[in-house]
Amino acid sequence: MTEVGASAVPAVEVTGAGKVFNPGTTRQVDALVAIDLHVGPGEFVSLIGPSGCGKSTLLRLVANLIEPTSGSVRVNGKPAPQARLDQEYGMAFQQAGLFEWRSVVKNVELPLELKGWDKGPRRQRAMEMLQLVKLGDFAEHRPWQLSGGMQQRVAIARALAAHPPLLLMDEPFGALDEMTREHMQAELLRICGETGTSVLFVTHSIPEAVYLSDRVVVMSPRPGQITTVVPVDLGSDRDLDTREDARFFEKVTEVREALRGHEVDELELARGIGDV
Amino acid sequence: MTVRRLLWAVIPPLVFGVVFIGLWELAIAVFDWKPYFLPRPTKIWGQFTDNIDLVRSSATVSGGNALVGLLVGTVLGVGVSFLLMRFRLLNDMVNPLAVAVNAVPIIVLVSVFSNMFSVTSEVPRRLMATLVVYFIVLVNVAKGLRQVDRAHLELLRSYAASPVQVLVKARIPNAVPYLFTALKISAPAAVITAFVAEYFGGSQNGLGSRITSNTTANTAAAWAYVLGACLLGLTFYLVSIALESITTPKRGASPGGGTTT
Numbered sequence: 001m002t003e004v005g006a007s008a009v010p011a012v013e014v015t016g017a018g019k020v021f022n023p024g025t026t027r028q029v030d031a032l033v034a035i036d037l038h039v040g041p042g043e044f045v046s047l048i049g050p051s052g053c054g055k056s057t058l059l060r061l062v063a064n065l066i067e068p069t070s071g072s073v074r075v076n077g078k079p080a081p082q083a084r085l086d087q088e089y090g091m092a093f094q095q096a097g098l099f100e101w102r103s104v105v106k107n108v109e110l111p112l113e114l115k116g117w118d119k120g121p122r123r124q125r126a127m128e129m130l131q132l133v134k135l136g137d138f139a140e141h142r143p144w145q146l147s148g149g150m151q152q153r154v155a156i157a158r159a160l161a162a163h164p165p166l167l168l169m170d171e172p173f174g175a176l177d178e179m180t181r182e183h184m185q186a187e188l189l190r191i192c193g194e195t196g197t198s199v200l201f202v203t204h205s206i207p208e209a210v211y212l213s214d215r216v217v218v219m220s221p222r223p224g225q226i227t228t229v230v231p232v233d234l235g236s237d238r239d240l241d242t243r244e245d246a247r248f249f250e251k252v253t254e255v256r257e258a259l260r261g262h263e264v265d266e267l268e269l270a271r272g273i274g275d276v
Numbered sequence: 277m278t279v280r281r282l283l284w285a286v287i288p289p290l291v292f293g294v295v296f297i298g299l300w301e302l303a304i305a306v307f308d309w310k311p312y313f314l315p316r317p318t319k320i321w322g323q324f325t326d327n328i329d330l331v332r333s334s335a336t337v338s339g340g341n342a343l344v345g346l347l348v349g350t351v352l353g354v355g356v357s358f359l360l361m362r363f364r365l366l367n368d369m370v371n372p373l374a375v376a377v378n379a380v381p382i383i384v385l386v387s388v389f390s391n392m393f394s395v396t397s398e399v400p401r402r403l404m405a406t407l408v409v410y411f412i413v414l415v416n417v418a419k420g421l422r423q424v425d426r427a428h429l430e431l432l433r434s435y436a437a438s439p440v441q442v443l444v445k446a447r448i449p450n451a452v453p454y455l456f457t458a459l460k461i462s463a464p465a466a467v468i469t470a471f472v473a474e475y476f477g478g479s480q481n482g483l484g485s486r487i488t489s490n491t492t493a494n495t496a497a498a499w500a501y502v503l504g505a506c507l508l509g510l511t512f513y514l515v516s517i518a519l520e521s522i523t524t525p526k527r528g529a530s531p532g533g534g535t536t537t
Contacts, residue, residue: 097427101449
């Protein structure tokens with residue numbers, strides 16, 4: 001939630017990035033075209049857009065789970081592959097993706113285990129992280145004994161365990177009910193505020209994007225591209241009342257209209273084809 | 277509470293069993309069925325207790341063959357499934373074949389195997405049991421190693437995990453329940469194979485051969501060996517279930533059961 005200092009190294013720097021799936025075949029898909037994206041240190045940026053607009057693909061480019069066809073991706077000043085090897089980010093998906101054969105605390109320990117941490121410090125850090133998501137009492141439980149919301153909190157604790165400067169999240173609250181979802185959003189803001197973590201957050205919920213973000217990046221499909229960036233200046237101390245704020249609704253409307261712009265295009269296009 | 281549940285689990289099948297045997301006994305008396313058609317349960321039980329030493333030694337032979345097949349088949353199946361996971365091309369060649377072999381009664385091969393070894397050799401029987409177990413284990417464990425949650429793989433990639441770490445942290449733990457499912461299927465299959473293999477000749481020392489050699493002369497004795505065979509098969513099954521419950525966390529689910537969303 002802090003302002004971006006001019007000299008600070010950006011958490012994410014995507015320049016002219018494109019991604020083509022199955023190039024040169026009949027199934028060729030231009031998933032992303034000419035993407036420029038900047039996330040400052042401590043900044044919270046959401047990617048929003050209809051299904052198939054490439055927002056998850058963009059997140060996976062930043063995570064170096066896939067390689068871009070063109071352009072460059074840098075994380076904390078490093079090329080994306082190096083950033084992945086150096087564990088510059090933590091990741092959370094819509095599915096909590098906990099390992100069911102491991103206890104809750106051992107799930108949180110996993111990234112530290114892979115980094116070669118010793119057992120003592122590993123357990124201590126994992127317990128700290130579980131305290132942070134208020135699940136300290138459930139350390140020895142198995143994942144399936146927890147509710148969906150609790151599992152998601154474990155996944156967030158795991159993503160934060162190695163204290164990464166950047167958090168990459170792909171619809172992490174998508175499968176949760178409205179009440180749990182709002183609670184988790186507040187928790188995420190609190191945690192990021194406390195740890196100074198930058199976040200790149202994929203969602204298709206407009207209120208969620210507005211409530212969480214410093215900036216909302218609006219994308220459109222075929223080919224996937226960034227159409228609008230909506231700055232959200234609601235301040236850093238957002239709480240439940242923020243959702244009742246007139247400025248909150250203004251921003252929701254602004255994002256909705258930015259999204260709708262393309263829907264109208266599509267409708268007209270469809271009508272045009274229908275007339276022919 | 278648990279005692280009550282246990283009683284509810286045990287009493288109904290027990291009552292059914294007692295009633296069934298009672299009706300069996302009664303039917304023979306009423307319809308005057310001849311002993312060569314169907315002997316009385318009491319007669320079978322008498323033969324079972326009279327010949328208990330022979331039942332035991334025959335069960336040891338058949339059970340031993342099944343056990344050797346189970347162990348060797350499991351080790352081979354697990355070993356080869358790792359190879360299949362490592363080499364994609366090999367998997368594409370072997371796996372459909374293994375699935376197909378699982379669907380056909382390969383037990384008939386035993387007479388071919390018998391020709392390869394001496395008449396008194398136990399090797400063809402063990403080989404047969406090994407083969408049956410091997411394919412069941414191979415197909416299941418290979419599936420467990422391969423069908424890892426995509427989210428887990430992406431997560432491990434994001435942690436920059438090495439292939440060995442992916443194997444140890446995700447693939448092997450994922451395959452463990454598949455292995456126990458395979459054992460639950462293949463343990464009784466190994467026993468059945470060991471019995472049936474004896475029907476195709478060789479030494480007259482196992483339960484299967486004692487059943488065939490008694491069918492005409494002493495039907496009740498043949499049934500006594502059938503009873504022994506049932507108990508042996510049940511033992512194998514129960515041991516495989518016990519192993520599963522010891523080694524895997526209490527989940528009450530087989531592979532695929534209960535995702536963590």
